[in-house]
Amino acid sequence: MSQKASDLIALLVPNLTNPFFAEMVSRIEKAADARGYHVYLCNSEDNREKVEYYLKFMCNIRVRGAIINSLYVDEQDLETLSNSGIVPLTIDRACFSHPYAAMAVNNVSGSYQATKYLIEEGHSSKLVFVSGPEGEKVLRIGTKAI
Secondary structure (H helix, E strand, O other), rough: OOOOOOOOOEEEEEOOOOOHHHHHHHHHHHHHHOOOEEEEEOOOOOOHHHHHHHHHHHHOOOOOOEEEEOOOOOOHHHHHHHHOOOOOEEEOOOOOOOOOOEEEOOOOHOOOOOOOHHHOOOOOOOOOOOOOOOOOOOOOOOOOOO
């Protein structure tokens, strides 16, 4: 590629079968398009080998930035992207001590607020809590007891 700044942003997601990720991709594409960027979509299928392939490809094609939602990306991967001039942003599924940009959902607070609302509305007799796999690497910020 030429030295000209790229208008391409890589978006790495774990799968497209989950409606959450499909909706996220759609929203990111709309926002990128409105700002003159194009999105290179990478579906890793939560597979480390695919993640490695896409990360290497991102460096080779010199994307401007990388939006990453993957359990299989570590701080060294983010360092490699950054050293290649690619701005990394992790979304929800990664917790790093390194100062890379990250966006995360506070699942504990959200669960608390939703449960509190349902109880206040009189729906406390048949509440069921359904969670993802124990040990899922999402950002956990604080806890509150109801």
